Amino acid sequence: MNILEAEDPLKIEARTSKYHRKTNIIYSIVELYHNLCIDKQQLLFAQIKACENLSRQTIDLNDISAIHTEIVKLKRALALLN
Secondary structure, three states, X not given: OOOOOXXXXXXXXXXXXXXXXXXXXXXXXXXXXOOOOOOHHHHHHHHHHXXXXXXXXXXXXXXXHXXXXXXXXXXXXXXXXX
């Protein structure tokens, strides 16, 4: 039996959360196909993609600033892995 995977193996949703006047980014993993082994690079790429999707949908300037800061941190972490 051949199983073809047409979708991204890792889907992550990003949301903003405000706590004590600070905006945080919260991630939730959706429909994880292989839940036992997640590559760090794959996880970082998925988080960056989720943040980029969130930044397109966000209106609040404080949230946008927090999301862009998070994207920079994730790209730095990704660069350290390479």
